[in-house]
Amino acid sequence: MNNLLSMAWKEMRHDFRDVKTLVFLLAFPILLMLILGFALTNAFSSNATIKDVKVLVHNTSSGQLSKAYAAFAEEAGKTGIVFEDVKTGMDGREEVEQNRYTDYLEISDGGIHLYGSSRSTIESNIVQGMMNSFADRYNAAAAVAKQDPAKVATLLAAAGPEGYIQDSSIDAERQPGAIDYYAIAMTVMIGLWGAMSGGSLIRYEIVRGTAARLAAAPVRKSDIFIGKVLGSVVLNMLCVLVIVMFSKYVFKAYWGDHLLPVFLVLLTEVVMSISLGLAISYMMKGEPSGGVVMIIVQLASFLGGAYFPLGNDIGGFLGSVAGLSPIRWANQALTGIIYNHSMSSAWTAMMLNTGLAVLFIAVAAVMMQRKEGI
Amino acid sequence: MMNVLELRGLTKKFGDFFAVDNMSLQVREGEIFGFLGSNGAGKSTTINMVSSLLRPSGGEIRILDRDIAKHSRFAKMNLGIVPQDLAIYEDMTAFENVSFFAGLYGLRGSELKERVEEALEFVGLSDKAKSFPKNFSGGMKRRLNIACAIAHKPKLIIMDEPTVGIDPQSRNYILTSVRKLNETGCTIIYTSHYMEEVEEICSRIAIVDHGKIIAEGTKEQLKATITDVKDIRIGLKTLDGLEPALLQSIPGIRVLSVQQDEHAVRIQSDAAVDNLSKILKQLIDGGMEIRSVAEQAPTLETVFLTLTGRNLRD
Numbered sequence: 001m002n003n004l005l006s007m008a009w010k011e012m013r014h015d016f017r018d019v020k021t022l023v024f025l026l027a028f029p030i031l032l033m034l035i036l037g038f039a040l041t042n043a044f045s046s047n048a049t050i051k052d053v054k055v056l057v058h059n060t061s062s063g064q065l066s067k068a069y070a071a072f073a074e075e076a077g078k079t080g081i082v083f084e085d086v087k088t089g090m091d092g093r094e095e096v097e098q099n100r101y102t103d104y105l106e107i108s109d110g111g112i113h114l115y116g117s118s119r120s121t122i123e124s125n126i127v128q129g130m131m132n133s134f135a136d137r138y139n140a141a142a143a144v145a146k147q148d149p150a151k152v153a154t155l156l157a158a159a160g161p162e163g164y165i166q167d168s169s170i171d172a173e174r175q176p177g178a179i180d181y182y183a184i185a186m187t188v189m190i191g192l193w194g195a196m197s198g199g200s201l202i203r204y205e206i207v208r209g210t211a212a213r214l215a216a217a218p219v220r221k222s223d224i225f226i227g228k229v230l231g232s233v234v235l236n237m238l239c240v241l242v243i244v245m246f247s248k249y250v251f252k253a254y255w256g257d258h259l260l261p262v263f264l265v266l267l268t269e270v271v272m273s274i275s276l277g278l279a280i281s282y283m284m285k286g287e288p289s290g291g292v293v294m295i296i297v298q299l300a301s302f303l304g305g306a307y308f309p310l311g312n313d314i315g316g317f318l319g320s321v322a323g324l325s326p327i328r329w330a331n332q333a334l335t336g337i338i339y340n341h342s343m344s345s346a347w348t349a350m351m352l353n354t355g356l357a358v359l360f361i362a363v364a365a366v367m368m369q370r371k372e373g374i
Numbered sequence: 375m376m377n378v379l380e381l382r383g384l385t386k387k388f389g390d391f392f393a394v395d396n397m398s399l400q401v402r403e404g405e406i407f408g409f410l411g412s413n414g415a416g417k418s419t420t421i422n423m424v425s426s427l428l429r430p431s432g433g434e435i436r437i438l439d440r441d442i443a444k445h446s447r448f449a450k451m452n453l454g455i456v457p458q459d460l461a462i463y464e465d466m467t468a469f470e471n472v473s474f475f476a477g478l479y480g481l482r483g484s485e486l487k488e489r490v491e492e493a494l495e496f497v498g499l500s501d502k503a504k505s506f507p508k509n510f511s512g513g514m515k516r517r518l519n520i521a522c523a524i525a526h527k528p529k530l531i532i533m534d535e536p537t538v539g540i541d542p543q544s545r546n547y548i549l550t551s552v553r554k555l556n557e558t559g560c561t562i563i564y565t566s567h568y569m570e571e572v573e574e575i576c577s578r579i580a581i582v583d584h585g586k587i588i589a590e591g592t593k594e595q596l597k598a599t600i601t602d603v604k605d606i607r608i609g610l611k612t613l614d615g616l617e618p619a620l621l622q623s624i625p626g627i628r629v630l631s632v633q634q635d636e637h638a639v640r641i642q643s644d645a646a647v648d649n650l651s652k653i654l655k656q657l658i659d660g661g662m663e664i665r666s667v668a669e670q671a672p673t674l675e676t677v678f679l680t681l682t683g684r685n686l687r688d
């Protein structure tokens with residue numbers, strides 16, 4: 001344990017003393033935020049407002065669900081979201097694909113399905129959040145109905161006229177402006193830069209020759225390994241923290257009222273990124289892995305919308321590749337939390353990140369055990 | 375007496391290439407053991423296996439009579455390693471470097487601080503404790519490299535070319551500290567390209583070639599093995615008119631070198647062939663004026679040359 005901590009501490013010391021890298025790590029995203037955020041303000045203000053959110057609905061449900069939905073649609077409609085019934089001959093998903101609707105909602109007695117547009121992420125997240133809270137409430141009601149049908153009405157009514165809307169907390173005034181978008185996008189991008197730290201953790205010791213000393217010292221390999229990852233996670237999270245705070249207080253970017261889940265998503269992203277870099281560096285067997293990691297990071301940044309929102313210009317294939325970018329998951333997760341108080345994409349992102357981190361660390365650990373030296 | 379290090383049939387293959395080939399060796403307590411060999415002989419590969427940086431392809435390594443594969447922690451606690459390539463962090467002060475590595479051996483608090491100061495003092499870097507190695511001279515870096523290996527007071531210290539590429543002053547400092555370390559009870563394995571260093575400080579020497587030990591013993595023992603070669607030095611008034619090719623053709627001559635600044639010719643020749651009179655006659659016939667003729671005692675250089683047919687530093 002002591003050795004693990006001194007490895008972690010040493011790792012942080014290297015990072016802190018590498019002033020050039022540190023400055024770059026902080027200045028680059030802040031500068032980009034400034035340039036993109038303020039230069040593109042106009043482009044963003046013409047973007048979707050809540051009034052442009054149109055949901056196409058195909059409702060085949062009956063009974064309780066149908067009634068509940070009707071009540072919900074009426075309340076939700078007051079926010080400016082338009083719910084339109086599907087007409088014969090319309091293909092709901094195609095309509096969303098074509099960007100004529102933000103979402104396509106299928107309601108049947110089997111359940112609720114929402115097909116969101118991958119292009120208008122923020123709007124789609126809003127609808128998704130509302131549907132989630134609707135579903136939650138309906139499920140609760142349905143569970144109660146089995147026990148005591150009399151109480152259902154009370155429960156649904158308890159939501160009040162603004163119930164759903166409050167839950168999803170749409171602030172009609174609050175539109176993500178360019179700076180808000182880039183504050184999130186850049187922070188998420190810096191999180192992924194953890195892959196570069198991760199990729200150089202082991203190589204750092206090999207290049208300096210200190211791998212020879214570490215191998216000769218009575219330290220478990222796993223302590224070296226975990227200690228270095230830990231130090232790197234702490235440092236990368238500190239950078240992320242600084243960038244969030246800087247954008248929040250200096251650029252007045254909107255980060256919502258729930259910073260804890262925001263940081264949790266970012267933490268899992270950082271851990272996943274560092275593990276990714278580490279696994280790649282082990283797979284490259286001591287060859288410089290920086291190039292490969294760099295390409296992955298840049299591709300993921302581009303596809304994930306770090307430099308500009310990949311909204312309306314990408315089609316099928318690129319769109320589905322974009323879905324593989326950790327930056328996109330994190331972007332959606334943060335947008336969900338910040339604008340919609342919805343944790344659903346946040347859970348997805350955190351789970352994906354954690355799962356991948358475990359996988360990458362396992363790969364690196366197996367390779368580390370097999371490898372000579374460290 | 376206890377073997378501080380013992381190698382039994384140690385082998386390391388890189389692909390099909392045997393970098394270390396079935397090497398067996400015993401180093402006893404209190405020795406300064408020299409490890410001599412030309413570039414690529416397999417010295418560092420051997421050392422890197424002893425220090426767990428490389429995994430042996432075969433054979434056994436024992437430190438203080440215990441197999442390091444089974445008693446890894448025990449072996450590591452008793453071993454200090456001075457790698458051939460500098461192994462220090464440039465962005466940490468001299469003190470922080472030694473302290474970090476010594477900390478890995480379980481030293482803490484005031485004991486750690488004392489040991490670190492002691493180690494820095496030992497290599498003459500006390501006044502540089504708070505400086506960063508990036509501002510150090512080559513010799514100072516080498517000394518720090520040594521300090522990092524000794525703070526935890528290991529019983530065995532292995533130094534892989536600790537004096538490579540440094541000024542004479544730092545070199546003398548290092549040689550003196552090696553002797554001092556040895557006097558405190560440390561067993562030392564010392565690798566070098568510099569024959570004079572090895573000759574000066576080592577009590578026993580192994581000559582390594584192509585991954586094998588081809589000779590082993592004290593300096594005297596090694597030199598005594600050279601009975602089939604004689605080493606003759608002939609001083610001349612001037613080298614003008616000297617024709618080495620003619621001399622070379624005299625039977626029995628193995629190596630002939632002309633020492634320009636000393637106006638001398640040095641000849642290594644088969645001891646069994648009586649050719650001195652022919653050599654002298656050849657020189658006199660060529661109009662050379664002979665000032666002195668002497669048979670040299672063999673040096674480690676001669677031993678190395680005879681055994682491997684090569685100079686140590688080509």
Ligand SMILES: Nc1ncnc2c1ncn2[C@@H]1O[C@H](COP(=O)(O)OP(=O)(O)OP(=O)(O)O)[C@@H](O)[C@H]1O
Binds near residue numbers: 393413416
């Ligand atoms: N990782 C490796 N992969 C392949 N071959 C290697 C590797 N390490 C060393 N070798 C080869 O093994 C041989 C022995 O190398 P080693 O470094 O042990 O020599 P050395 O005696 O220390 O030489 P020097 O005096 O130059 O330090 C050399 O031919 C070298 O090229």
Ligand SMILES: [Mg+2]
Binds near residue numbers: 417458534
């Ligand atoms: Mg070597």
